[in-house]
Amino acid sequence: MNATIAYITFRGMLGRRRALLLFMLPAVLLLLAVALRITGNNDLNISTIVLQRFALTTLLPLLALIAGTGVIAPEIDDGQIMYILTKPIPRPVILLTKLAVAIALVVAFAVVPTLVAGLILTGGTAGLAAGFTVGTLVGGVAYCAVFVVLAVASRNAVTIGLLYALVWETLIGNFAPGARSLSIQQWSLSVTDAVSSASTVTSEVAFGLAAVLLVVVSVLGATLAAVRLRTLSVASAE
Template structure:
């Protein structure tokens, strides 16, 4: 971790325009939860649906995409990253710092609102809300690593990330069992399923496999980002 890089990245990410992007979806989720609670639509099934479909399947990947690509992508696009690369800072430290910032932002703007929405709707009944919070946290870490790696590897990271989150996980996942199982969302849901007895929550992936895949994807994304960053440095020197 590098405190200076982290501070500069936080400042850039929490500027007015990006802050509005980060706040819009969480506020919508909380308004939805309050509205459902006020109208009496707050049973366990509805709470599970809101936390899974809106929190885990929509809010989490989109916020992780904004955070993961935003912490480093713009610096690569405008060339400012070369200023950082000229400093005597190991590339691994730069990547880990950027990833840590992305995880903190994803936690603050996706995991915490999902937790609050669950508390508003059903509290801690059947441990559903804590389970979703923990599942969203581990999923957010994996998403962040993947999207940071994409931002370093491609200028089309946002497009690729949207295709993965919205087409592969959401659209194809609804029709193709194979695509559904090969998704961070399902691996996170497996963690949630293991932590709650609520019947609406079911995963298609066994817990040991899901945990292993989450760890592998997180480590692979981090390694790929660090490796690609070294390549950027060599290319600039040439």
């Protein structure tokens, strides 16, 4: 970790227009949770649907995409990354710092709002809030690792990330059972199912397999991103 790079990255992320989405998306989740609680439409089934389809399936991948690509892709696109690459800082340290910032943003704007929304909806009933919080956390780490490596490897990282999250996980995953085994969303849901005792939470991927795949994807993504950044020349960054 490098404190200076982390500070600059945080300032850049929270100062851009895209930062509005970081605040708006969790605000919608919290307002929805409050509205359902006030109107009494917060039984376990409805709460599970909200936390799964909005928090885990929609909010998490979008925020992770914004954070994962935003911490480094703009610097590569406009050439500012050259100023960092010329400093006597190991490139793996630069990459891991960027990844840590992305994860921190996901925790602040996806994981914490999911916990708060879950508590508003169900309190501590069946461990539903805790389950989705843990599921969102581990899924967020994996998503960030994937989207950071995409940002380092391709200038079309946002497009590729959207295709994965929206087309593969949401569309194909709903109609092709085999695709669910290659879905961060389903792995996260499996962790949620393991933590929560709610019968309304189910996953088609076994917990052991999901846990292993989440770790593998997170570590592999960070490693590939660090390797790619190490081979990125200042000339190519310009």
